[in-house]
Amino acid sequence: MNGLSAIPDWFALRWEHARPRSRLVIGALVVALIGLVGLTPKSFFGVPLAWPYVGLIAAVGWGRSGLGFGPMVFLLLFGFAQDASQAPWGSHGLANLLTYGFSAMVTQMADTERTPLLSFALPVVTLFFGIALVWLTASISSGHLVRITPMLTAYFATLVVHMLISPLFDLRARRAGGGVSV
């Protein structure tokens, strides 16, 4: 039993000491995996499932660590992969990048470490910002206001998944003294 209970601790320790680049690659793999599953038709006992915008989760998570070229490239690639549906090329990439920039800006402006409420509220706001961008882009490109309900269900699905996997998109490595470096 001791051995089994030590496994999560071992992973947590490894993750804390992982370099930002390794974290970025692991996060990208997670996005790719969830995104690939999302490409297949999904239903649960006949009820169609809302799939999260996992690219936005990555944008929000990576954005908290400030701007970087690596996350930007990945977000662009994810965006183009998402555009393979009927979206105009670049629309999802634009939403991902703007959400990334917005998350970076808001994190810089707000002191999330001292106010725990903000650390909870910021992803809610930034993800809503991202979903709103997708909705706006879709509405502009199609020439009419697209339905809000599917976007809202996707937003809530994204929020739930964000709560579960957001630590995987934290690129800030812990220093020996307890500080955080990017």
Place this chain on the structure above:
Amino acid sequence: MPRSSGKGYRQRPLRRYGFFIAIAGLLALLLLQTSPRLSEGVEPIRTAASDQLFHVTRPSLIDRISGASAKERRILELEARVRELAQYKALALTMAERLEVYEEILNMQGEPGGAEVTARIMAETDGPFAEALLANAGATNGVQEGYYAENDRGLVGRVVQVGNRSSRILKVTDFNSRVPVMGESSGLRAIMFGGRDGMGRLIDLPEQGQFLPNERILTSGEGGMFPRGVVVGHVRGETDKEVRVDLSMLSGQLSYVRLKPTITITAPEEAPIETDLAELSEEDGS
């Protein structure tokens, strides 16, 4: 306290430029797509990607795990098969109608019918001595010795023993059964008996000609034990001495069989018509 003057944000102008360049590039890409000519150029890429990623018949992960995709695929296959068979059914009905008309024109005498009985198989003996079935229909149901049995796929055997409420059917897979058969396409005649491997064996093969591969084997009706044209199986393989037959009845269900009479056509000399000789001589004289 707000950190609007954060170090990292300020110390990375190159990354910020890169960010804004990327945004500008994406906006330009979006604007370019408003041109119909450019959209036409991009569309084949999207179509190819969609074909690969959003194939409607591709099962979901949940379906794959639950096994629903295999069932769905099987249903689709069966639906396709039903559609195909529906075409054959329509064709068969049309041909049957035409055949009926032709037979009427030719005044052809078809196979005489008789009382048929559907019986349930109560027991099966696949012992070393005889391969027989025991059906729950006997003399009280009108079954007589010599009736032949068939299931939904083809010939099963022949009634060799009849009780009041039961009858014993000797299967065509029995070594002692002898069924006069013919090839549907080649028209060649032979005698079939049951082999040890559950397949039929053709003996008394004609010296001229060969059975065609995969040809359907039907009863020839010779000898009067079986009517002509009952499906027996199809040719599986041929050696220099005998031909093996894959029996159709094995692919069908053997819980119920249809017992049908074989109407024997008697020879003219066995049932002569008595004609008055005086009448004949009168007719000759006139």
